[in-house]
Amino acid sequence: MLTIVIPTYKDLKRDWTQTLFDTLQGQNVIVIDTPSDDGMEIECKKRGFSYVKSKAINRAGRLNDGIKYVNTPWVIFHHPRSTLEPTAFSQLLELKNPSWGAFTHKFDDNHPLLTFTSFWSNHIRGELQGVYYLDHCLFSHVSLLSDKPRPFGEVDVFEDTIFCKRLKSSRRPIRLKARSTTSSIRFRQNGIWRQAVMNQFLKIGYFLGLSHTMMNRWYEKGLDLNQRY
Numbered sequence: 001m002l003t004i005v006i007p008t009y010k011d012l013k014r015d016w017t018q019t020l021f022d023t024l025q026g027q028n029v030i031v032i033d034t035p036s037d038d039g040m041e042i043e044c045k046k047r048g049f050s051y052v053k054s055k056a057i058n059r060a061g062r063l064n065d066g067i068k069y070v071n072t073p074w075v076i077f078h079h080p081r082s083t084l085e086p087t088a089f090s091q092l093l094e095l096k097n098p099s100w101g102a103f104t105h106k107f108d109d110n111h112p113l114l115t116f117t118s119f120w121s122n123h124i125r126g127e128l129q130g131v132y133y134l135d136h137c138l139f140s141h142v143s144l145l146s147d148k149p150r151p152f153g154e155v156d157v158f159e160d161t162i163f164c165k166r167l168k169s170s171r172r173p174i175r176l177k178a179r180s181t182t183s184s185i186r187f188r189q190n191g192i193w194r195q196a197v198m199n200q201f202l203k204i205g206y207f208l209g210l211s212h213t214m215m216n217r218w219y220e221k222g223l224d225l226n227q228r229y
Contacts (some may be wrong), residue, residue: 002092002139004029004075007054007062011080012038016183021047027163032056032066058216059134060152060159070142077138077163081183084137086177098143100167102126102136109184113192126175130168134160135182136175140167156216158206164171167224 004027011017011033021043023030025052029049033040038099044051052069056062063077078084088103105121107114113133126132138160144167145151153162164173187195198219 001072002028002076003070003072004078005063005066005070006031006080007031007059007066008080009034009038009057009059009062010036010038012040012043014081016081017219019069019178020078020080020083022070024049024085027089028072030066030069030139032062032069032192034062037150058156058159060155060162062228063152063159063163064091064150067142067149073143075140075142075145076133079134079137079180079182081185082135082180084180085178086221088137088176091176091178092139095141098141099171099174100138100140100144101134101176102138103176103178103180105133105136105178106181107128107184107187108181109187111184111187111192113196114184114187115149116198122175126173130173131161131164132175133175135180137180138163139176144170155212157166157202157219161206 004024006029008031025047029047030052031040031044031049032052032054035041041051041053041112050069052065054062054065056065066077067075076084076092084103105118107118120131121136126136132138148166151163151166152159155162167173190198202215202219
């Protein structure tokens with residue numbers, strides 16, 4: 001048995017959300033939503049998904065809140081702009097031992113830079129460094145979270161990095177073959193090369209300990225995908 005936790009904020013207004021929900025129909029889904037006027041609660045009730053209002057102002061808070069409602073052995077922390085292959089769920093349930101990890105990433109655009117970015121994320125950042133983005137859709141056996149009540153931290157950005165670093169202190173992650181396909185909206189709207197450069201500057205900022213709020217203001221400027229300032 002598994003539970004899928006999706007952190008949302010004004011996501012029902014996005015083109016891809018209905019497609020995402022269609023891929024999850026029949027699954028045990030919990031939508032952790034910072035309420036807006038987008039009708040998310042009504043949509044969840046219509047689809048048979050659990051809907052939870054969250055007071056969190058960032059995605060880390062929504063993900064942390066979602067853990068409290070999980071009552072199955074496995075949980076998938078599902079990126080709101082990714083879709084998983086149908087085989088993802090059976091692959092996860094075939095794991096014999098308590099584990100954590102991510103699915104194999106790709107973008108919905110075949111631009112060479114995006115293909116390279118996914119390769120780096122899967123094989124270098126992921127397999128070698130043990131750190132994955134939420135874009136991959138992260139998973140964990142709930143027993144590994146019992147001593148980590150808020151494993152995503154209290155930050156505006158890089159909550160997925162914090163999660164992975166905390167969990168890999170006890171064991172290495174597993175990358176499953178099923179693909180998580182992520183919308184490339186940031187790259188399309190900001191320009192592929194400009195967004196790629198921004199991502200690297202943000203990583204440097206994280207390493208230097210810059211303000212998470214300030215970095216996320218840069219990241220969200222003009223998009224407001226995860227939160228609004």
